[in-house]
Amino acid sequence: MDLLLSAASASFTPVTVAAILLGSIFGVIFGSIPGLTFTVAMALAVPLTFSLDQGAAIGLMLGTYIGGMTGGSVSSILLGVPGTPSAAATVLDGYPLAKKGQASLALGMAVAASAFGGIISLIVMVVSVDLVASLAMNFGPAETFALLIFGLSTICGLSEGSLVRGFIAGILGLMVMTVGVDAMDGVRRMTFGTVTLQQGINLLVAMLALFAVPHIIDAFVRHFQEERTTKQVKAVGVELPRLRDLGRNFWLMVRCSLMGTGIGAIPGTGGPVAAFLAYAHARKTSKNPQEFGKGSVEGVVAPESANNAVTGGAMIPLLSLGIPGDPGTALLLSALLIHGLVPGPMLFIESPDAIYGIYIAIILAYLFVFAFQVAGIRFFVQLLKVPPHVLAVAIVIMCGFGAYSVRNSVFDIYTVAILGAGAYGLMRVRIPLTPIILGVVLGPAIERDFRTAMILSDGDLSVFFSSAPAILFMGLTILIVGTQVGRSLISSFSPKTPGIGRNAPVSSEK
Amino acid sequence: MNSMKTLLAGGAAVIALAFGGAARAQDFPSQPVEMTILFGSTAQTIGQLLAELMSEHLDERVVPVSRPGGGGSVGYQHVQSAPADGHNIVWNSNSISTTYYSGATSFDYTAFEPIARISTEVAAVAVNANSGWETLGDMAEAIREQGRPLRVGASGRGSFTHLATEAMLESIGLDDQAIHVPFDEGRAPVELLAGRIDAAVQWPGQFISHHNAGKLRILCITGTERVEQLPDVPTCNESGAEGFEMTMWRGLAAPAGTPEHAIETLEEAARLAVEDPRFQEAAKTIGFVPDFAPRDEFGEQIAADDERLAELMTRLGLSER
Amino acid sequence: MSERTPYQAEQRRDLVVGLVLLVLGIVWTGIVLATIPPGNYGIGPRAFPLWLGVGLVALSAILAGGAWLRRNGDGEDPGDSGLAGMGWPVFRMVVLVCLILAAYGFLMQRAGFLLATALTVAFSLWVVLGERRPFLVAGMAIGMSVGVWLVFGQLLGAYLPRGTWLPF
Structure with missing residues (x-):
């Protein structure tokens, strides 16, 4: 307790608090704009920390990380284009809610769930850092593969009716991500002899192509089709969630936060995986599963609490083992190093005050992000008053700028254009896009963990069924895919099943 | 629209005329220097710090620009094809040899002019x-x-x-x-x-x-000498791997053909940056050795290492040359 | 044969989609086999792309086959895709958006961020969308370019390309 107090007094220097505040705002701005993510924001923040002292430097980085993770929901809800890959699952119900005129409710729930998830993960971190770290250690390549393949199995639920289309979409997503240099063998794949293609397809670039470009094309087409009737500028009401709404989802948020913390603690998984799994979980346990995809509040709360819980979860292996889970935390790691903190088991022994400083910085960052976003809702929703075609042009620019800023490469803008046109085409023929993004998110990690596990086991497939977590997740996957495929087969071959739309068989009476 | 385009083009031409003269003058740098960074994580952080410190000794800023991918080949390709006027430099490493021999790039280290070695790292x-x-x-x-x-x-x-x-x-x-x-x-x-x-x-x-x-x-x-952070840990040579030694260097290079005076200016800025106590301090915690070497010495090292890596990669069946 | 029902039209379209994806899968698999080495140990770099290619071939065959079997069947109207428009105007717009984005990227590298952004916004609004309110067009063009440049380039220190055409 003394340590906490002394750390508190150390953290509450005006410079540190200002740095956390600045970082939070910086992060929210980058997070909320499609194409700009906390990874880019954190890379930009590193040089800013050079002139700061340790506490302020870490505060700035943590604020940016947390702000960026939270801010992603804003454009997911308002534009239907996720601000960061972690917020892709939020689009599924956040955007329909905004279309129903409940944008401010969705935004409010999202930020509340985010802060809730973040704080829960912090509590987990404080009380059981060693336990979670050892849990993370038990997740070797085989276990991680099982978890990821389980994540991929949620495609079944996201296929919008037709399993075959869902699987095709998932495979297309996985295929896209194999382009480039294979990091394990150093082999160039599908690069056609060019250096440019060696970059491969960046996750963020694929996401812009899948969400933003179809949105732009549709807005442009509608602009002509709807004969420029006087745009009905509807009054945008500001309806903030009440405590009752939060209370109703309390246990869902707790479960998703714990899930997010656990997934965040496993290196190589991260926010998007946690968000999609939480979404699938929410739908499975919901009393109104048919509402999902049409604007369910639960469908916003679940992914947002999970993806923010990832921040705390990812801090556990980072601080206690010195292992970064994704490029963002890798930058956090090098910022810690440059300011004289070496993460790892000795950090907790040698500089516990720094650890408490980090805890306090996280709490403060969530307070700031929450206050900033709640205050901002009024202004964010004004975005809905902007004529759609003007907004679409603004998204074109943000797409270009965002795609470029990932790796400072024009190739990424071209990729957005080409994949985006493809994505629009697929939408036209009703191939669902969500499984594609799932394949894109999970593809590289699934391949890497599968291959590593096979190298470690010397080619023995039983490695995927040799530990409790692996058996659990592989079993669940087989169960889910099995029942779905079975159900779809039965409905295809049984002579007449009323109510099955798309897969309805040739009617035998004809 | 047409009138607008003409207007813009016209405006651009006027500005180009006004500033065109300045670019040709001797003074370097006349615009920000772009430092391409090939890798993320600590390599990126060191590069950012180096850029920051070099900026203090130059008339223009050194801007770190991250161009990752392909084990470094993407960034090398960018700098190699950029104008050789000193405003484009790369934060390079032994990867210039490994990307070439693995067939990822079509040019080798001779496509670049060495500026200075900055640091060394051992595994x-x-x-x-x-x-x-x-x-x-x-x-x-x-x-x-x-x-x-x-x-x-x-x-x-x-x-x-x-x-x-x-x-x-x-x-x-x-x-x-x-x-x-x-x-x-x-x-x-x-x-x-x-x-x-x-x-x-x-x-x-x-x-x-x-x-x-x-x-x-x-x-x-894996180096030839023990490192400061781990005084008790022997080198691999001492630990049973006789004759074995592998050191990774990092440094700065510009496209071949970059004017002499630009290289000299950058070399001097790099030297001052490496000597800066802030750089030395960061080295201790991040875990690398600041090890400045002037361009001649750096160039010799690149050539020597290239030969060694070529031989090693051929022996391991990793070379496509 | 009389008029096709929406359900039947849908099946015809699925048949085409399935066949296109089938060809894509076969081409992909062929390229994978021709260009990616199988690797030296364990599951090499070829395995995943190959399995995905084969998977795509199989699934698109199922899609096409199912649609062929159901081509004269009877079922519910599948509903639309939620996207506006049909036919040529839509196709034209897809190509245009694609070209705008590509041109924006190209210009950014050459003319620098400011000019490229202003031009792209002005072109999209004025030429493509037929927006004729001069203040809106000019405001968006200048606002987007200078705004992003100021906030992200100057204030937050993001790197924006300067271009190679103009020497400043």
Whole structure:
């Protein structure tokens, strides 16, 4: 307790608090704009920390990380284009809610769930850092593969009716991500002899192509089709969630936060995986599963609490083992190093005050992000008053700028254009896009963990069924895919099943 | 629209005329210098710090621009094809040789003019403390006795740590009794702690905390001399891998044909940046050795290392040249 | 044969989609086999792309086959895709958006961020969308370019390309 107090007094220097505040705002701005993510924001923040002292430097980085993770929901809800890959699952119900005129409710729930998830993960971190770290250690390549393949199995639920289309979409997503240099063998794949293609397809670039470009094309087409009737500028009401709404989802948020913390603690998984799994979980346990995809509040709360819980979860292996889970935390790691903190088991022994400083910085960052976003809702929703075609042009620019800023490469803008046109085409023929993004998110990690596990086991497939977590997740996957495929087969071959739309068989009476 | 386009084009032409003269003048730099950074994580942070400190000694800022991908080939390609006027430089490393010999790029180190060497880094070989192995010799002996393959974690095939691993295994005679397990940056220590691999070759920074906590043991480091952070850890040469040595250097280079005076200006700024106490301080915690060398010496080292890496990669079947 | 029902039209379209994806899958698999080495140990770099290619071939065959079997069947109207428009105007717009983005990227590298952004916004609004309110067009063009440049380039220190055409 003394340590906490002394750390508190150390953290509450005006410079540190200002740095956390600045970082939070910086992060929210980058997070909320499609194409700009906390990874880019954190890379930009590193040089800013050079002139700061340790506490302020870490505060700035943590604020940016947390702000960026939270801010992603804003454009997911308002534009239907996720601000960061972690917020892709939020689009599924956040955007329909905004279309129903409940944008401010969705935004409010999202930020509340985010802060809730973040704080829960912090509590987990404080009380059981060693336990979670050892849990993370038990997740070797085989276990991680099982978890990821389980994540991929949620495609079944996201296929919008037709399993075959869902699987095709998932495979297309996985295929896209194999382009480039294979990091394990150093082999160039599908690069056609060019250096440019060696970059491969960046996750963020694929996401812009899948969400933003179809949105732009549709807005442009509608602009002509709807004969420029006087745009009905509807009054945008500001309806903030009440405590009752939060209370109703309390246990869902707790479960998703714990899930997010656990997934965040496993290196190589991260926010998007946690968000999609939480979404699938929410739908499975919901009393109104048919509402999902049409604007369910639960469908916003679940992914947002999970993806923010990832921040705390990812801090556990980072601080206690010195292992970064994704490029963002890798930058956090090098910022810690440059300011004289070496993460790892000795950090907790040698500089516990720094650890408490980090805890306090996280709490403060969530307070700031929450206050900033709640205050901002009024202004964010004004975005809905902007004529759609003007907004679409603004998204074109943000797409270009965002795609470029990932790796400072024009190739990424071209990729957005080409994949985006493809994505629009697929939408036209009703191939669902969500499984594609799932394949894109999970593809590289699934391949890497599968291959590593096979190298470690010397080619023995039983490695995927040799530990409790692996058996659990592989079993669940087989169960889910099995029942779905079975159900779809039965409905295809049984002579007449009323109510099955798309897969309805040739009617035998004809 | 047409009138607007004309207007814009016209305006641009006027401005171009007004400023065009300035660019041709002798004074360098006349615009911000773009420093292309090839890798993320600590390499990026060091590059950013270097750029920041170099800016203090130049008339224009040095802007760090991250262009990752293809093991460095993407960034090299960008700088190689950029105007050779000194405003485009690359934060390079031994990867200039490995990308060329692996066939990722079509040009080798001669496409660049060396500016200065900035730092050197060595990798570390670590094992789980429970293994009871104190030296590489112990490890080799135990593996041969048990007659099972040694699982070594390192980065992907063709990476610096992988090449170091293979060369080290060769010198302790385990090269045909080892399995290379490629890991992403940062993952190897966990796998080692959990006992899924027997040894790992990575940057010392990833092991130090675990080493001090007594969970992992760093057997040796791959350089010719011991490092300041780990005074008790021998070099691999001392630990049983006779004659083995692998050091990674980082430095700055510009496209071939860059004017002499621009290189000189940058070299001087780099020297001052490396001598800066802030750079020295950062080196201690991030885990690299500030090791400035002027361009002539740097150039000789690049050429010598290129020859060595070419030979090593050919022997390991990794060369496509 | 009389008029096709929406359900039947849908099946015809699925048949085409399935066949296109089938060809894509076969081409992909062929390229994978021709250009990616199988690897030296474990599951090599070829395995995943190959399995995915084969998977795509199989699934698109199922899609096409199912649609062929159901081509004269009877079922519910599948509903639309939620996207506006049909036919040529839509196709034209897809190509245009694609070209705008590509041209924006190209210009950014050459003319620098400011000019490229202003031109792209002005072109999209004025020429493509037929927006004729001069203040809106000019405001958006200048606002987007200078705004992003100021906030992200100057204030937050993001790197924006300067271009190679203009020497400043």
